[in-house]
Each structure stands twice: as C-alpha cells, then as structure tokens.
Amino acid sequence: MERIVFAVLAVLAAFPTLIQAQAATFYLPETETQFSLNVANDTDNGDLFFRFTSPAYSWVSIGFGKSMKDSLMFIMYPSEDGKTVTVSPRLSTSNSEPSFYPDTQLDLLPGTTITSDGMFVVEAVCHYCRVWPNGALDTESTAQPMIYAFGPGRRIMSNDKNAALKRHHKYGRFTMDMLQARGPGGVPGPESKLNGVTLEGGMKKDHDRMNRAHAVVGCLAIFVLWPVNVVLAGFFKKMKFHVAASVLLLVFLLVAYLLGGLTSAEYNRSKSHRTPHQITAYLTLLPLFLTALLPIPPISRLSSFTPRLHTPLVSSTFVLLVLSGGLGLHLAMQSRPIILIYTAVALIVFAFCFLLQTCIRRRGSAHQRSRAGHEDEQGLMGLKARFAGEHRSRSRAESVESCESGTSSGNGKGVFGGGTMPGPQYLLNMHPGVPVHRW
Template structure:
C-alpha cells in the first residue's frame, strides 16, 4: 500500500535536482580577482550564451583568440549612471585598443547588473562563431583565449565604443568548446575551473612609452627651459645657453617621437586629429624658427630677426604647455594629475616671467648708468645688436665703394692717377707738397683732420 506512495515521493524528490542541474559550460575562474567567464554553445543553433562576472574595474575583457590581433573580445565597463553594465564586442587589428564591431549581435538578458561592486553579465551572442579574421572552433578542446583588466580608475559610459585605457594585467588560457556544447542556456555562477587550462600566470603590463612621453616633455618644459633662461639672462653664458638649447631640442624630439608611437595604440589618436596632436604639430613651426633664426647668416638679413627670439620663445613655451594639458585630457588622466600639472605650469610660467622682468630692468638700469656717465644716449642690448648690424652693412658699402674707386684710379707709372689731370705732387703740377687736390679731403682725414682743408705731406 505504501510502496507506490514511496515511489512517487522519490521521483518528486529527484525532479528538483534534475531541474537544478548546472547548464553545460566551460568555465574560467581567476581566484586573484574572483573573475568568472563561462561559455555555453547551443547544439541546435549558432547562439553562444555567456556568463561573465568580475569586480568593477574600469573595464574587464575576455577574447576568443591566441593574441589581440583578430580576436573577438567582450569588454565590460559600467554604464553612465554606474548602475548597470555596458557590454562591447570588439575586434583588434594589432596590439592596440580593440575597436567596436557592429557585426556581432549581443543581447543582454535579465540578471545583467552591477551588484555589490561587481559586474554581472548574462548574454546571448548571435552570429559570433565567425568574424572577420577569426572563428570559434566548436570541435576544439583547447581553444585559445585571452583576458585583460583595465586600470583602477573608473570608466562610466553607455557607448559601446568608449575609449579604453591600456590594460594593467592580462593573461592566456585554453577552453574546451566540446565540453561547452549542449542545450543553449546561460551558464550558472561557479568558482571552479571547468574545461579550462590557464597558460602561465597573470602578467602585469606597463605603458612605458606613454609615460616616457609625458615625463621627458615635462622635464624639457619645467626644468631645463627655465634653467636656460637663467643662463642666457643673468650669467651671460652664451655657450652654455646654446648647449642647453640643443639639449632641450633633443628632449622635445624624443617626446614627439614617443607621442607619435603611442598614438597608434589607441582609437582616439590613430587618426592624429585630436586637439592635442593638432596643436603639437602647429608648435613645430615656432620650434623650428627659434632653432634656425640665431644663425648669423640668417640673423643679419634684416634687423627684425634678432628681435623675434624672445617673443618666439615665450610663444613656443606657452603652446607646449597647452599641448601637454590637452594630452592629459586625451589620455583620460585623473583629476589630481591634471590639477598638479596645471599648478606646476602656472608656477614655472610666473617664474620665467619674473626672470625676464628682472633681466629687462637690469638692462634698463645699465643703459641709464651709461647715459649719465657719458652724457649721450646709449642703446639697450637689442638696439646694440641692431646698431652693430647697421655698422656692418655700412662698412660693407664703404669697402665696395673703395674697391670701385681703386679700380678707376690706376697708377700710370709717371706719378699720375687716371686721366683727371692731377699730378702726384698736386693738382696744379707745381711740385707743391700738397695731397688731396686743394679742397678734396686727403688720406689724413681719417686722423680727425677737417674736410676741405689742404693737408701737407710731412
């Protein structure tokens, strides 16, 4: 009598266990970060079901492929309000930031959220077994996979193509896709590896080129530039000033080269059309001018050129500082770093302004002292340069006229010069020891003799 009842109860007790059986899946679990990535491949459709959970870093990604190039990646980051998850399917064309692809249809399912400071993604992926440059091999028991974690600062966006900062940790593993194939459904949460083999440990990454680009540029602007102003203005060490200028140019060239190299790693800078890059290229013109204008052959072409050095230097410094600030914005730097950079920029700018003001006042006092001592107007430093330039030009003209006169007044061998009728002893041929031909100034004129007065030979 009780045997049928016992059998029914036994069957009923087994049914919940059958219903609670975990879906077919292969699972990656990283104990260091408590990150889980599970895959289920439907055996009756081309759908792939995903369960992805991780602490809320700026972004977390897992990709199908052996390396970044041509891998299909699923990148998670917080939504704009910080209450949900943005999932972005991306494909990379090299060792650079992957780009969002619209060819992958990813549908988020109920249960996707940010809970207890952790991402939780439940999704169905359609048309994601084949993509440009790669495919998911359902028959592989060791399908190559990669994972990566973004830096600690928060990224919040609803856009699937939001810019990413370089990862700080990454690694590789293989996944058994045969074991993951079964009835199509979202895998369950798990804290154990299943059908996965981790290849090596988690590798820590560094963006050394980008860091060097920023550090070298700041050293050139905030250390060597004001030091060079001191050398030129107060100590009058022109050789040291020239050497320091060359040193600064080398630093700037290296900073530009590193900036161009790192630009190719990010989607936001690959096309070189950001304000930071545009202003950096514009600033190359004044940098070139302050490098070549001091050349004597160029500086003596016109009196305006020597006066351009100081304003061009100030203009270049200002543009380089603005370029650096825009670079921090382009790299998504944190607010404290931007505030520190702004403070240092203002301090150095005021320091250079103070130095140049002192140099100008010092030159004015020196000029007034010279005027009171000699009773005549003295030029300041730039005017002296211009005066020297004019003097050089005048001497060249005098030498040209002297050469022309000498070619006309050739000696005929009899004491006569040319055909002007003057003899070697005077214009009248009388034998008087008079040079200069009456009222013409003679050679003794350069010894402060008055023009128009006959000069006798001693």
C-alpha cells in the same frame, strides 16, 4: 498530482545546479572572476551563451584568440547610470585598442547587473559569433586559445559601445575545451572552479612605458630644461652655455614628439591625429623651429628687427607646449588630481620665466652687458690712442718750428736744446724745453 509538481519545483529551486547548462568555466581566484561558456548545439545560428562575473574595474574583457590581433573580444564596463553593464563586442587588427564590431548580435539577459558590492554580472547570448573577420571559434578544439584583461582602477561609465579605453592593467591567457562547453543552449550558472580550462601562466602586469616616457620627457623639457635655459641666457656671459642648453632642450622635445607619435597609433581616439592635443602640438612646431633658425647668420642679418623676434617666439612656444601637455593629460584620461598638479606646476614655471625675462629685458642679459662694456672699453682706448697721436704730432711740429726759428735768428748764432729736450746750457737756463742761445 499537484503536490508532486510543487515538490519537483521546490527541489529544482533548492538545487539550481541540476538545471544549469553544460559549460566550460574559467575561474580566477585572485579576483573571483568567472567566465562560463556554453556552445549551443541545438540552434541553427550557432548561439553562444555565457555568464561573466568580475570586480567592477574600469573595464574587463574576454576574447577568443591567442592575442589581441584578430581576436573577437567582449569588453565590459559600467553603463552611464552605473546600474548595469555595457558589453561591447570588439575587434583589433594589432596590439592596440580594439574597435566596436557592429556585425555581432549580442543580447543581454535579465540577470545582467552591477551588484551592491561592486561586481559585474553579465548573462548574455551572442548570435552568429563563431566567425568574424580573420578569425573563427573552433568548436571542435579541446584547447581553444582565449585571452582576458583588466583595465585600470578608474571607471568608465558609458553606454557607448565604442567608448575610449585606457590600456589594460593586467592580462593573461588560457585554453578552453570546446567539447566540454557544448550542449543544449542556456546560460551557465555560478561557478568557482575551473572546468575544461587550462591556465597559461598567471596574470601579467602591463606597463605603458612608451606613453609614460612621452609624458616624462615632455615635462622635463618644459618644466626643467626650459627655466634652466632662461637662467643661462640671462646670467651667463658666455653664450655657449645657452646654445648647449637650447640644443639639449630641442632634442628632448623631438624625442617627446616621436614617442607621442608612436603612442598615438595604439588608441582609436588618437589614430587620426585630430585631437586638440595633437593639433596644438603640431602648431607648436612652427615657432619652435623659427626660434631655432633665428641665430643662423644669413637669417639673423636679414634685418635689424630679426633678433627682436626671439623673445615673442620663445614665449609663444612655451605657452603652446604647456597647453598641449594639459590637453594630452585629458586625452590620456588621467585623473583630476594629476591634471591639477600639472596646472599648478605650469603656473609656477610660467610666472618664474615671465619675471626672469622681464628682468632681463630691463637690465639686459649678462652677455649683452659684457659685450657693451667691451665695446665701450675699446672705444675709450681708441680715443686715448687718437689723442696721444695728436699730441705727438703737435709736439713734433712745435719742435721743428722751434729749431727753424732758432737757426735763422740773430747774427747766425745757433740754437741748442730745441724742442722739449734741454740744451747744453741747462744749468744756465734751468728750464727744460726752452731754446738756449749760444753766446
């Protein structure tokens, strides 16, 4: 009898598929991703058993629903020690980062691990997972909508079930036959083919265009338009170029702020607008708009000290913008090389603007020097005009005096050629401007 029992056990060990639980299987050859689901029909709490294997991206997910909105999703990423997998049941109310759903009871079974070749293996049972807020799993459906997604390559290593996620890199949809998945409760075994699943198109590559545009527009404003504007202000006589560049710079910054606000609504970590990046960005608005208001005549004429505020306000705005950008890279979970490149570019641009502004303060801008030269020229012309007027007045006075003295002098003899013009006896006198007496 014992020999018969040992023989049966040996056969079962050699052919594990004979004891595998009935399941529907989703399989993706491109990534060797498997998701097999067993809907237990012999439990009172509607248990769901599943097996999931996939390359260890930063995170991977499977969800019950047509889209992210109102779907129950299982997000999987490496644990803090990198030896096992953190599985986070999450819900999302829109096409944004889902949040941890604590009402789901999920138990990880002993087979859950990260293999030596970098593959997630998750074996789990979920209790009371068939119904969730604004959604439910239809166990009678032959085409239950399902979604899947892969995060970017950079890993998240955390035990926190509400850990921050980067936007998915690729995603897709399929439908699953729940009747095929129903059977006695148990964890499905390994599988490498579709079973009761219909794919809806292939994997689609996602693009985080809004977040990327926010970063690109902000960097163009800080690292391109800003130093160009400083050059225009310091070396061009006509202020209209500086004003035009300032308006363009302000437009770029406002667009960056708008895109940043829209991007913030997509992630849990930024929805509250309380991150260091967002707080610094909002603080930057104060010196930015004060700088924009200073040239307005009613404000610029308030005091002789008002124009002097321009340089410190501009410098503080630039520093805050650069700091906000660096904090934004940290918030977006960018890699260290990108952060180091940003830091190097920021230091180079800051040094360039600092040296340029120091030169401008010592020599004065081209506009100021041109204006000062014009005022000096006008002052010199005024002095010349005043001296010429005084000289003409003095000459007329001397002429009148000479005529009067000539008319009243000696025996009633008249005087010709009084003043500066020669008289009729020019050949006799040979000295123009000297009064000539008639004999």
